[in-house]
Amino acid sequence: MSLVFDIAVTHIRARIRQTLVGLMGVATGVGFSVMMAALMEGSQRDFVTQLVDALPHISVTDQRREPPRQPAEDAYAAAQIYGLTTPVIRPGIKNPYAIIASIESWAPGSVAPSVQSKTVLRFAGRDTAASVIGIDPRREPNVSKLARQIVSGSLDDLYKASNAVILGSGLARKIGARVGNSVTLVGGNGRSLSATVVALSHTGVSQIDESQAHTLIKTAQILAGQTGLVNEIRVRTNDAMNARDVAARIEIETGYKALSWLEANEDLLAAFQIRNFIMYAVVGAILLVASFGTYNIISTITHEKTRDIAILKSLGLPARTVRRIFVIEALAIGVMGVLAGWILGYVMSLGMGQIEFKSPYMDATRLPILYSPLHYVIAGAVALAASAIAGYFPARKAASVQPVDIIRGAS
Amino acid sequence: MSAPAPDSRTTPLIETRGATRVINGDVPTTLVAGIDFAVLPGEFVAVTGPSGSGKSSLLYLLGLLDKPTTGEVFVNGQATSGLSEDARAALRLATLGFVFQFHFLLPEFSALDNVMLPMRALGRLTEAQMRARAMEILSSLGLPEQARKRPDQMSGGQRQRVAIARALANDPLVILADEPTGNLDTQSSAQVLGILRKLVDTAPGRGKAVVIVTHDLDLAAQADRRVHIVDGRIAATPPR
Incomplete structure (x- = not known):
């Protein structure tokens, strides 16, 4: 072992209790940092995953970003035109299957049409508002998790009855309907039809499960009172993060509003950035506080060892070597603290991951934990840097000791 | 100020x-003023004074632990005022050995x-060579049994002998001793003095020197030469 390490280790071993306190400070800082990062990023990833899974990556609707220009605006070079009657625009996307074919030709992912219809569901004398979505069962599994969310029956059961409906599990429970029951669907224009419940779906989100039902596109079109209507085209891109670019191109090519999940949840994603900033600020503060402990220990050692430092310098050890001794002591405390902190952080993350939460709005769930080596590396690197800095200042002071001043005082 | 021409017989090992x-x-406060002083190879010099x-301030200047405000200190013919702190430390490590009143x-x-500490700092020998040399020095000073003991497990005389052993570790040209027997009984003092005397007398080619600061006139009387300091200046005639 080199002289510098030998002296540093001797100092640390001679102050085992102080060293342990400093080590525990660093370990606690690193442990909580790792656990917090695992928890925060885990919950964030979980939320985004649910968001990405629950929603189409891109939703092309029959809306437009800008209202269409009035013919009079093109006919007259007037600054302003008053009294124009807004033309009635027929709802739905024009030539939806041509647009779907066009998108499929270049967009990396899957495309499916759907019809959104506000409906009243009547069963056993009770009326309940529901959102009926008309889907194509062959395309639907490519753009949503609905097929995996069927808890009783299957998606293809929509083909088994003339008017078949898949009810959300909460909705079925609310109205008391079961698979095989016949319910009445009443569309916005008063048109009603009798439908057979062929399956139940369960997303785990109460709000969705209590309000959503799925039918074939044709059934939803009848309810909406418009044959051939498709008012939404959903796209699931191979790379969810690429959705914004794909949506922009669809919008340019079709003229219809194409909303990516990134744009739809911009406020949430911005909130995550703020949350991450707060998290790193808190983690930084924890590690900073831990570094004060290291600073305190190294300061104490340098103070106690002033005479030894003077002797080492009088023997001929250069100032940089003396400085190195105390920085290494701080780093040794840092390294041991980081190793202990990693173990502590992992164990705490495991413990947190075992905690089960029950919510009336969601299925029972455990805290989502993300085990990322990057968290351990970042926490360890910051703790080591803080330890080195905490050790450097007392080390610099120690290195500036003039041996003759100490020897004069001690003689 | 230029350095004197090197000559192994006439060049002082240390000079101010x-x-x-x-x-x-x-x-x-003036600690020392206008000191002209040289230590030649083979000399055992005592610095006395009230x-x-x-006298200690002079020793610190000789040992490069302190810098003169004016004037120059030469070590083995090399002027030291222009050297950096690290260069002075390196010169001190390789050519000088210190023994203080307290071990x-x-x-x-x-x-x-x-004892191995200065050797490890210098880094010229292997670990085994350093260990062997340290044991050899400790044995020559009558301390082979104390090699594994810590200072608090030894007597005052033994500690001071270990301090001398440490000063000898890098085979220095000059040993600078500041009241080395100040805390010792008569027997231990005589032992320490004998060791330092022997170092000068038995060095190959009598190429080494010892400068000892003491207020003990009996001890100073055993030196080859005595320099008396009064009020920071060398007195013309040392008291008897």
């Missing part, structure tokens, strides 16, 4: 020319480790 050390403060006369051993280290 007009060395003055003033501590600046509200009231500037308390506060500046100043590192308390957590064994006698062997304390």
Whole structure:
């Protein structure tokens, strides 16, 4: 072992209790940092995953970003035109299957049409508002998790009855309907039809499960009172993060509003950035506080060892070597603290991951934990840097000791 | 000021020319003033003087632990005022050995480790060579049994001998000793003095020297030469 390490280790071993306190400070800082990062990023990833899974990556609707220009605006070079009657625009996307074919030709992912219809569901004398979505069962599994969310029956059961409906599990429970029951669907224009419940779906989100039902596109079109209507085209891109670019191109090519999940949840994603900033600020503060402990220990050692430092310098050890001794002591405390902190952080993350939460709005769930080596590396690197800095200042002071001043005082 | 031409017989191992050390403060204090002093190879020099006369301050200047405010200190013919702190430290490590009134051993280290410390800092020998040399020096000073003991497990005389062993570790040209027997009984004092005397007398080609600061006139009488300091200056005639 080199002289510098030998002296540093001797100092640390001679102050085992102080060293342990400093080590525990660093370990606690690193442990909580790792656990917090695992928890925060885990919950964030979980939320985004649910968001990405629950929603189409891109939703092309029959809306437009800008209202269409009035013919009079093109006919007259007037600054302003008053009294124009807004033309009635027929709802739905024009030539939806041509647009779907066009998108499929270049967009990396899957495309499916759907019809959104506000409906009243009547069963056993009770009326309940529901959102009926008309889907194509062959395309639907490519753009949503609905097929995996069927808890009783299957998606293809929509083909088994003339008017078949898949009810959300909460909705079925609310109205008391079961698979095989016949319910009445009443569309916005008063048109009603009798439908057979062929399956139940369960997303785990109460709000969705209590309000959503799925039918074939044709059934939803009848309810909406418009044959051939498709008012939404959903796209699931191979790379969810690429959705914004794909949506922009669809919008340019079709003229219809194409909303990516990134744009739809911009406020949430911005909130995550703020949350991450707060998290790193808190983690930084924890590690900073831990570094004060290291600073305190190294300061104490340098103070106690002033005479030894003077002797080492009088023997001929250069100032940089003396400085190195105390920085290494701080780093040794840092390294041991980081190793202990990693173990502590992992164990705490495991413990947190075992905690089960029950919510009336969601299925029972455990805290989502993300085990990322990057968290351990970042926490360890910051703790080591803080330890080195905490050790450097007392080390610099120690290195500036003039041996003759100490020897004069001690003689 | 230029360095004197090197000559192994006539070149002083350490020399001061007009060395003055003033501590600046509200009231500037002159520790030593205009000291011209040279230590030749094979010399055993005693520096005496009353308390506060500046004899220890002179020793610190000779040992490059302090810098003269004016004047120059030469070590083995090399002027030192222009050297950096690290260069002075390196020169000190390779050519000088210190023995203080208090032993100043590192308390957590064994006698062997304390003796090996300057060798490890210099880094010229392997670990095994350093260990062998440290044991050899400790044995020559009658301390083979104490090699594994820490300073607090040894007597005052033994600690001081370990301190001498540490000063000898890098085979220095000059040993600078500041009241090395100040805390010792008569028997231990005689033992320490004998060791230092022997170092000068038995060095190959009598190429080494010892400078000892003491207020003990009996001890000083055993030196080859005596330099008396009064009020920071070398007195013309030392008292008997």
